[in-house]
Amino acid sequence: MTHPLFEIVQTSMGVTSIKNKVVGEIMHNPVGPWAEANALYIDQSRLRERLTGAGSSHIAEELVVFDVGLGAAANAVATLSCARSLKVRRPLRLISFEVDLELLEFTLLHAASFDHLQGFEEAIETLLRKGEWTEEGITWQLRHGDFVKLIREETHSPHLIFYDPYSPKKNEEMWSSKVFGDLREKCANEEGTLLLTYSRATPIRVALLNAGFFVGVGLATGLKDETTQAATQLTQLSSPLDAGWLERWKRSHRALPLDAQAHEEPKIREQILAHEQFKTI
């Protein structure tokens, strides 16, 4: 039977993925869910090194990962798979936020179409049923509801944030400086927080800067020549936005966060120009 919302499709590169027929987006197009999850989130965050605790004095403490937009669980399963592949590792708490579990339920029904889900069916099923799944040293929790509200009540502080809602065009509120500000308030741990996301749009980067993050260029993925990193410490960024970006931003017509009002422009421009990131350039 066909599903009213979702269908299994092949991306332009011939990889199996899922299309949301209403939003009109194929997830992780064109490289597919597994390649994108690993390149953009797992490898770029150096999750393996963080979990093995290389050079860290925090090895006994939990590493907390926020998976924002659980969707079909590719990023979550890539996180769990990375942890499972390591013998000795730091405890992991993966917190997945999702407003609508229909996609995950659809994915679980079609788990056989996705190689990366093999061996994780029981974990997904338990997460859906109980809101939590655990295995030695790994806790996977579901926060079911609207992230915009849930983030204000969250009690854990993330070390990593995999920020993967639908695109700003389709999911505007999730990319607002208000939501990034609420998220930034939760980034209170000593080790710092690194956020990775696929968007490279100027209003998103300005919203992140405005929320108090340092912001940099992230790895290329799929058809995107760059993505975005944001962090609570400048040293966590591999390529911080520089004087060239700031000059282009000053002339940009898309200079404000998506939720900014026109009258706020002078104040926001002043705040960005005074941001610590640009003080020395």
Ligand SMILES: C[S@@+](CC[C@H](N)C(=O)[O-])C[C@H]1O[C@@H](n2cnc3c(N)ncnc32)[C@H](O)[C@@H]1O
């Ligand atoms: C592109 S999909 C995520 C794909 C997923 N990360 C994966 O690896 O399969 C975007 C997801 O974000 C969820 N989402 C969008 N807005 C949300 C919100 N306000 N709160 C929680 N989840 C949201 C959508 O329901 C959708 O499942």
